Amino acid sequence: MTQPNRLNSGGRIDRDQPMQFEFNGRRYSGFQGDTLASAMLANGVDLVGRSFKYGRRRGIVAAGAEEPNAILQLGATEATQVPNVRATQQELFDGLVAQPTSGWPSLNTDALGMVGKVFGSLLPPGFYYKTFMFPRFGWKLYEKYIRKAAGFGRSPRAEDVDQYDHLNQHADVLIVGAGAAGLAAALSAARSGARVILADEQSEMGGSLLHSRDLMGGKPATQWVADTLAELAGRDNVLLLPRSTVNGYHDHNFLTIHERRTDHIADRAPEGMSRQRLHRVRARWVVLATGAHERPLVFANNDLPGCMLASAVSTYLNRYAVAPGNKLVLMTANDYAYRTAFDWQDAGRDVVAIVDSRADVSGHYQEEAKRRGIAVLLGHGVIEARGSKKVTGAVVASLNADGSAVAGASRTLSCDLIASSGGWSPVVHLSAHTGSRPVWNDDVLGFVPGETLQQMKTAGAVKGSYDLVACLRDGAEQGAEAAKLAGFDATPATTPEVDSWPEAKAMALYSIPHTQPNSRAPKQFVDLQNDVTAAAIELATREGFESIEHVKRYTAMGFGTDQGKLGNINGMAIAAKSLGQSIPDTGTTIFRPNYTPVTFGAVVGRHCGELFEPERYTAMHDWHVQHGAEFENVGQWKRPWYYPKAGETMQQALDRECLATRESIGILDASTLGKIDIQGKDAREFIGRIYTNAWAKLAVGKCRYGLMCHEDGMVFDDGVTSCLGENHFLMTTTTGGAAGVLEWLELYHQTEWPELEVFMNTVTDHWATMTIAGPNARKLLAELCDDIDLDKDSFKFMDWRQGTVAGVPARVFRISFTGELSYEINVQANYGLHVWEKLFEHGEKYNLTPYGTESMHILRAEKGFIIAGQDTDGSVHPYDLNHGWAVKEDKPFSFIGKRGMKREDCVREGRKQLVGLKTKDPKVVLPEGAQAVDDPKQPLPMAMLGHVTSSYYSANLGRSIAMGLIKDGLNRNGDTIYYPLSNGQVVEAEICSTIFLDPKGDRQNV
Amino acid sequence: MFYIHCPYCDEHREEEEFHAKGQAHIARPLDPDACTDEEWGNFLYFRANPRGIHHELWVHAAGCRKFFNITRDTQTYAILETYRLGEQPSVTSQS
Amino acid sequence: MSDTFTAVMDQLPTADVLARSPLYQHSALRGDGLQLQENALATQLVIRGNTDDASFVQGVAKATGLALPGNLQSEANNDWRLRWIAPDEWLLTGPANAAFTMETALRENLSGHYAVINVSGGQTLVRLSGANARAVLMKSCPYDVHDRNFPAGKVVSTVFAKSQAIISRLGDDEWELVVRRSFADYIWRWLVDAGQEFGLSEHA
Structure with missing residues (x-):
């Protein structure tokens, strides 16, 4: 299989390890060391997606995290689908399958172009408001199509087969970014003995040094990278995390790192290995060496496949041995980008021209271009890209001195690649996560990190310092400083000398004018991912959106996964110009976590499936499972809810459990009580x-x-x-x-x-607690306990005794939540199951019946016993519950709640009070939560009296029972009230005592 | 995710180990029964919500179970000090 | 001794009764540089008191043979390990079936304001060892378990596996967790899951 754009030599790929992959249903080949993007470019794949709003053809623009177009859907199977993957960040592996994520109905036909054209006119900036919000039904109509056409992928329909996990890390110094500055920082910090984590989002550490042709200390830059990494890897105080994006910078130096552990190996993670890992790092000091992203220049049709960042072209050439075209037009406003033209020429390709917006510039770079015979058009700009499917030409024209207008006639240069460089934008995202607003720096022509709010240092290009020697030195110093502040004796590592040419001053240029006004010129894209044009930003400012935050929301610039990496500065510059103010006056939007998308799997880690939530078990849990209990979650406890026998409905099981308890004896696992x-x-x-x-x-x-x-x-x-x-x-x-x-x-x-x-x-967990309740409880206990006098006159209701039950020392409490003769047996939990089983051995003849929480609720409700949290809701005091007997007003100390109960509102008449409720139709069970009214025929909204708090069918009473809060309920015994239900039914009920059974308490006192 | 120094364990611990319990230094009236409704209401319900320095009561729930105080900047989330019960803050909005 | 003031109870069965520890259904597991097992049915007593009270400090030392450890530290002899939990709280763990004897000894040697609470049934000890134990801990809790921050002898009560544990470092590759009974099964499953990448299983 041929790779038409692959160079015969060079690069950091392994030509002996070819790999097959699939994109959009077609098979291609690449090499070990490729990214998916470099392999696609090597194969001449120009088209990677359709744009979000207008359905325009898009190709690869960048070589890193800032890529706006090549956002793909990965996965060979349904269960391994991953949306939102940037091809520039995905390493190639054999068998990789990728799909475009935008571009319904199909990437290669222009059907969407038509749809895009139709919808495009419907989708001016502010379409969220204009089109979808009004008329209200509009969204439903369009959503289906828009989402399908515009989405950046889909979630898998099958369960993810891979595992993801979290690792908690601690570091003295966390260094973000392993380019020149980051590596130098790591050396300084590591040599001090500090615990260092160095994280970099790329597969290989080294950053721009990996494609640099500079000599460092007389050796290739890649050699210095290799030597440095070898030293760092050899230290046990250093953790190197490649393929790991520091995505969020949170309070108190807590950072999250998204490590892709196996995404570069295969479609599925190897057995026993997590696919991705989220490192949760608490760092004493952080060094941000996040570098800078090159800024493209905005010009007409700048989204045509074949328009790329200058540095990306160099990266593809030098690191991946891929030349994405043949004839290059390079447009720049600075010297640095000249290197791309030189790289291109050295790769044996044709440089049509260097188009430099600066009219008056001469220096090493211009001389070198001249020496190489490359045409340089000073004071010019590419005002428009030409081509239908991809770039076939560049329209160039001379510009006026500040680049604000076309100054001369235009002509078209034939080419298939337009590389542009408007300068560099420091990657201030993580610094912004801390709440620090970036500040504009006129020398840098970009935003740099603002006030430092956390224990953080910055080094290298993130500060707008782009000179390699300076970056290395700054890195070494900041790394040492961070280590020192973390308490280590650190000195800056010595850094190598680099032979480099001084650069002439760059020009502040963001968008290239056209012969037509922006509103009439072909579209000039600012934010490629969100399809935001220069004209749209101007429109937004004309419509009155003056704050950059409003412009952002109105146009969607910098939204979503893009976070404005390529477009923000250009967009702000255009907004500023349109508003007639400076960029610093216009300000910047704030970047938020995450820096790049994180999979849900990595966010979730092991907090899913069986491990999602802790489950607490009692000592008798296994018995409950073996005996078919259905479980109820009570807090984190798994409590038996009821024990259905074969063929029983839930109600039948409850009826059986409740009847057995009152007729003979039931048993409850009460171990969970605090x-x-x-x-x-x-x-x-x-x-x-x-x-x-x-x-x-x-x-x-x-x-x-x-x-x-x-x-x-x-x-x-x-x-x-x-x-x-x-x-x-x-x-x-x-x-x-x-x-x-x-x-x-x-x-x-x-x-x-x-x-x-x-x-x-x-001591909740120390004791296993089993409650036996029912007329035969004493008989059963007597069979297993011979050292407690169980006589009703010596071991009375509300007494406790110590003794031995089934051979185990026990505390037996004669208390009752059922109103039956009842003993709560407490033994050390290690013996709980033994005692429980012995009770069943002896209890069989009494039909000892296990009951769960639901029967417990019914049995207690029959007796009017409350459940705090069910019959109370934080607005109910003891007198409301008719529990005045449990309030001792004359205690010497003013107990908690005493004063509160005396507040005016607590002693007024007409408070809601807990009462019993009997439905007129004994078969009807009121729904809990139902609201009572006096007159169900009154007009809406009805005057409500209170709600049902507990409601059950009682087999013992042969009817439904309920408790509820009713205004002034304790004075309304015998009144009839009504519960209008949501289904239109009205249930008639009578207010009664909450004690439905055995009001004198004879049963528990026997 | 705060990183909080427990003045009893004398170590920084992750926020997960703690529970926030609201404004610090709110003493229960010694004679609640003598309080007017307004005084009692002020004790019960009224809390400061400053922009800036705030003294808060926290408990090291998963650690030593001790309550202690934090002086925190509600704007930056910076914790300026932690101190034991019975002690007074050294950083205040006046200082 | 049991008196009218506090109820001290010998909670061990006299008869031949099968005791089930919280993790009685889980046998010891091994993996690559990783072992996991329950140290079942250990005696566990919580001791509360005030270190300003010399008689308390001396009484504990006399009964246990161990000095009261300071912040986040532990003291151990062949049988017993005394862990600092809070400024007024320690956890004493030791051989099975010794709770009553030890509690009695403590009470005989203590006076004034103190408390001893038998929690032997309420929690269990889990031993985690091997070179990869630290990695398993890093997956399970946010506390820094690095050598520099967590030397042998240190004790930390913290959040662990979405619940809580008291973590003690006994040696280079030896760790011990105190976990509550009701959470033990969940925490065990969590640990087994975390140990998966080291091949943790019954037969490794």
Whole structure:
């Protein structure tokens, strides 16, 4: 297979390792060492996509992250699809499959050109507002086509087969960019012994030195790169991260690096290796050596395939041995770009002319051009590219002194490549991420990093210093300085001498005038990715958008994955000119993370699938799984929800579980309830301040229910606390509230009452808790426990005892959340499963039935027991719950919540209060959340009384039951209210007591 | 992602280890029952929202479980100091 | 001793009862420069107290044979390891089935304001060793586990595998995690996943 644009020698490719790849359904070949872009250019692939808005043909422009057009869809299979990949950043591998991402219906036909032309007229700048927002139905109409035509790829429809991961890194000095300055910085920092990370987005470190033909210390630049990297790689205090883009610079020197570990190897990552890795780096000092992007010049039809950046042409020639054409016209406003013409000529290709916008310039570069016999047109510009499918000619004309107008007749030069250089734009993106606004520098003709807000240094071209010697020296100094500031004894590394010619002053030029005004001239593109033209920016300013941030949003310049890498400065210059002000007055937009697109896979890392969220298990979890439990998530806990038997519906299972519990005995795994061990001589006092009720007289061996309120008087947690010793209590909390309650206790102890002698620690996980409830609970317990007197008069309701259950030391609490005779058995969790299984061995004859959280909810609702967080919502105080019995007003200390409950709003009449609800039709179960009204026929909006908080079907009662908040509900016993539902049905219900079963509590006291 | 010095562990730790608990130095009235509704309301609900220096209460939730204070610039997010409970800030909006 | 003030309880079964540690279903795993195993059923006691109180410092030393370690440090002998958790909190771990004896010994030697809490059932120890253990830790927690920041003997309570752990470095390539029982299975799965690239498996 031929590669028509491949040079016979040179470059950093390995001609002995040919590779096959596919683009847009056609097969091509390239070499090891190619990027996808260089291989495409080698094969003469001019067309890589269609433009976003106008459907114009686009080719490769750049050689790095700033590439606006060659944004491709990668992947040989559906599961390995990756959108938004820049061909310039993707290394070639054998078998690579790429598709264009824009260009429906097909890249090679001009059908979209037609669509583009039609839509183009519909899509002036501001089309988001004008076309899609008005009329409102417009967006739906166009979206389908626009998205399809304009998208930069699609997400895969199959699950990603690869894995991605995260690695937490720490560095004394993180150096971003491994060009001349970055490498020199790394040397200085590394030699000091500091922990250094050097990250570079390219496959090879070296930056522009990889295509430089400068001699460093008498040797090729690539030799210096190799020597430097060899030294760095040999140090164990240095981590080299090639193929790793530092994408975000966040607070307190936290940076994220997106490393592509295997994207260069194959379509899929090798077994056991993550495809991409996100490094989360905390760096003490950062050195930004991010370099600069060359700025193209804006001229008419500058988007034709065959218009490229000058430095990109040199990169393709020198690094990849690819000459993307034959006849070059080079347009420049500076000396540096002359090198591209020299490189081109040395590759045996024809330089048609160097078109230099500067009228009055002479120096080494111009002399060298003359020596080489290259025509130089001073004071000229390329005002228009010619060609239908790709460049066939360049229209040149002389310009006036400041380049603002065409000054003479134009003529057309025949060529197939127009390279342009308007100078360089420092890559200030990461610096801008820190919140630092870039500042304009007239000497640099670009924005440089502004005020330094973090522990950051900058080195080299990012500061607008483009001389290689200066970059090396600056890098060495900044690297040493950063290491010093990080506490290391560092000196700047010595850097080699470089023979280079002094450069004449560059001209401030951004867009080339045309013989026609911009609005009538062929389109002059500023932002190729977002299809923003010079005329569009001028239109925006004419329409009154004066702030550059507004111009950006109106035109979409610098949007999305582009982040204005190529176009921003030119766009701002055009806006400034149009507004009649300077570029610094116009200002710049701010760049945001990420610098280049990051895959969702890398963002997600291992936080997906089975590992997405921690799952907490009790000691009896395996038993629940084996016995077919359906699980409910309660916080991070997996709690058995119910245990369906074969063929049972959920309701049937619940009915069975609830009936069995009240008829004989049920068992609940209650291990998830929060348990806090409280010790100290002031433990009792402390608890009394936290809970609303009285604790002064609770004797050892006794348990008591308590309500916990916030300072505003609203209930936020509840539970039973037991007195284990005079100075020792065990507090239980709701499952979801455990961590929050412990933090709440610590907050008050540490900030308000440090003088109280009390220590609190969680013992939630230490104890396995199983609750046996039902008339046969005592009988069952007696079979397994012979050292506790279970007699109802000696081991009473709300007592606890220590003893041995199934051979295991246990604390048994006679407390009940079902209203049944109930024992909560606590054993050290390592023995939980043993005791649980023994209970079943002995419980079979009593039809011991495991029940889950749903039956627990039903059984407690039958008794009117509340669940904090379900029947309360942070706006309900104890009196609203009719729990005034749990508030001890006359405690000596003004407990938390006491004052809050006395606020005017808390003591007014007509507050929402918790009541029981019985539907008129006992079969109808009210939906939780339904709103009550007095008169369902009243006009909208209806006056609402409150909502249903808990609602179930109770098999024990043979009817539905519910609890809810009702305005003034405690004074409305017996009233009928109505619940109009969203389906139009109106449910009639009667207000009643919340205690539906056994109001005297006989069952739990037996 | 803040990097926070815990004054009890005496080390910088990642923000993930901490919980923010709001404005610092808000003392519970010693006699809540004697507070007017307005005084109680001020204690309960009213908080400063300065642009610049702010003193905040944090807890080292995944570490030593100790509460402590942070002086933070709400504009730059720079943490200017951390100090233990009972101590006073050395950096204030007046200083 | 158990008195009317604090409830001290021998929680170990007298009969022959099968104990299941939090990770009883997971056997030790090996990989390339990586080993992972549970150190099951260790005794674990939380000790709370004030280091300004000389009797507290001396009492702990007498009962455990170990000096109270300072910030982020640990002290160990053949049986016991005492870890600093907070300015007023330490975690003592040691041989299985010794909680009651040790708690009793501590209480006999301590007085005033202190607390001892048996948490042996509530957490477990996971041993992570080998040259690649550090890489697994770097995948799991944001704390800097580099030699310079985390020498042997150091103890750090931090976020770990989306939950929490107390990480101790026992030696060059020896690390120990204290994880809560309920999270143990998840953390184990996380570690196995992180060890995948080092071929972590039962039979390696």
